[in-house]
Amino acid sequence: xxAFRLLCMALYLQPTLRAFLYFFDTRPRSPTTWLSxxxxxxxxxxxxxxxxxKHFKDGFFKVxxxxxxxxxFYTNDGSTKFPFFWTGNPWRYKxxxxxxxxxxxxxxxxxxxxxxxxxxxxxxxxxYNSVHPIIDIExxxxxx
Amino acid sequence: MSSSSxxxxxxxxxxxxxxxxxxxxxxSSDREEPExxxxxxxxxxxxxxxxxxxxxAESSWLAKAGYxxxxxxxxxxxxxxxxxxxxxxxxxxxxxxxKGARRDIVLLERVTVVECVxxxxxxxxxxxxxxxxxxxxxxxxxxxxxxFTMGVLHLLNVALTQLHxxx
Numbered sequence: 001x002x003a004f005r006l007l008c009m010a011l012y013l014q015p016t017l018r019a020f021l022y023f024f025d026t027r028p029r030s031p032t033t034w035l036s037x038x039x040x041x042x043x044x045x046x047x048x049x050x051x052x053x054k055h056f057k058d059g060f061f062k063v064x065x066x067x068x069x070x071x072x073f074y075t076n077d078g079s080t081k082f083p084f085f086w087t088g089n090p091w092r093y094k095x096x097x098x099x100x101x102x103x104x105x106x107x108x109x110x111x112x113x114x115x116x117x118x119x120x121x122x123x124x125x126x127x128y129n130s131v132h133p134i135i136d137i138e139x140x141x142x143x144x
Numbered sequence: 145m146s147s148s149s150x151x152x153x154x155x156x157x158x159x160x161x162x163x164x165x166x167x168x169x170x171x172s173s174d175r176e177e178p179e180x181x182x183x184x185x186x187x188x189x190x191x192x193x194x195x196x197x198x199x200x201a202e203s204s205w206l207a208k209a210g211y212x213x214x215x216x217x218x219x220x221x222x223x224x225x226x227x228x229x230x231x232x233x234x235x236x237x238x239x240x241x242x243k244g245a246r247r248d249i250v251l252l253e254r255v256t257v258v259e260c261v262x263x264x265x266x267x268x269x270x271x272x273x274x275x276x277x278x279x280x281x282x283x284x285x286x287x288x289x290x291x292f293t294m295g296v297l298h299l300l301n302v303a304l305t306q307l308h309x310x311x
Contacts, residue, residue, distance in 0.1 A: 001311070002284060005292050017295045024311075026300070032262075033215040035302050037311035053309040059277040060261055060305055061225040062253040063287070064193075064270050069249025072288035073271075082289075082297035082304070084273035085264035088213040090302045 003046050003124040004112075011111055018101055019108035025094045035090050047118035190240050192232045193253045214262045221261045225277070228254045234277055242286040250287060261305050274305045283309060 001020065008015035023044040024037035034057075039046070065073050074080055101109060211219050225231045231254045241247055253272070261274060279285040285293070297304060 001293055001296055005290065015292050017292070017299050020292075020296060021299065031215045032213055033218055034308040035300065035306055035311070036308040053278060053282070056276050056278040056309050057221050057261070058224045060223045060255065060274045061231050061277070062255055062272045063275050064251040064253055064272040066249055066251055068246070069288070072249055081291075082294040083301060083306075084271070084303060086214060086218070086262035086303050086306045087301050090306065091300050 003119070003121040006124050007046070007112065007119060008108060013108050013111055014104070016102070016105045016108050018096070019105040019112075021093075022096050022098075022101060022105070022109050023112075026090070026092045029092055029094075032086070032088055032090070035092075040095070043113070045112050045115045045117075045119050046121050046124075190235050190247065191251045192228050192235060193251055195228050195254070211260070211262050218262045219260060222257070223255045223259070223261070225254045226257055230254070234281075238277065238280045240280055240287055242288065245286070245288060273303065276305055276309065278309050279304065 004020050004023075005015045021037075023040055023046070025040055027036045027038050073082075098106065098109075225234075231252065235252060240252070255274075265271070275285075297307070300307070
């Protein structure tokens, strides 16, 4: 997700939600357990984040939103900008069709599809905190 | 102005903290030094709430019901971060905030023995969500989140801890 956002930044594109999700399917279809985004074969240009996440499940803690921070996490009408807690009905889909995309979505999808090789997700995420992300990302592309 | 001072404190924070304040720093909370109003923007330290005294009584509570919709292993998924001391020691060496972001927008708190990852607010007064340590330590996610990340979660209708980290 972070890598896709950075890639769009480097291409001077506005990352759209459906354009991102177009490159993936969700798993599993049931039951309600951890939801994974699985790359669609031959379509996704971002390689899998190969890091092992064996022990992530018992490492959670609470983030309490303070009054001064509300605007970061809540919309003006008072609802949260994302689900704060697990939901019993995540959006599950498989093989999103191009027709489901808006014109703006398609523009992003087409731009990313122009890459013939897999883009190194880890490298992209690593430059996330660097001083000049755009320059660094262009550096990564020199080696693809 | 606050963002530039943050950046300075980010680069030199660890040595400042070790040299300047000694061991008492890790045990003190914001409430104990109300006179130091400039502390929050200048320090990298994250506000971690201390364990409440009722912790022992809490451990005898029954496990919460009402989460049958989740898979069995989800319903019983507890956390190792049940003591603020443990949480604090991890957070001391894990970046949490975006460069230049205010550090007082959230408060990080350990979980109780009965809390599972799929639990919700359950009448709690405060508004909170759960996060995994690996979100910060391995995935470079920082607070506050960007609109794109929150939008994806909203569209998928999942909590941050509900999405497998490999996604």
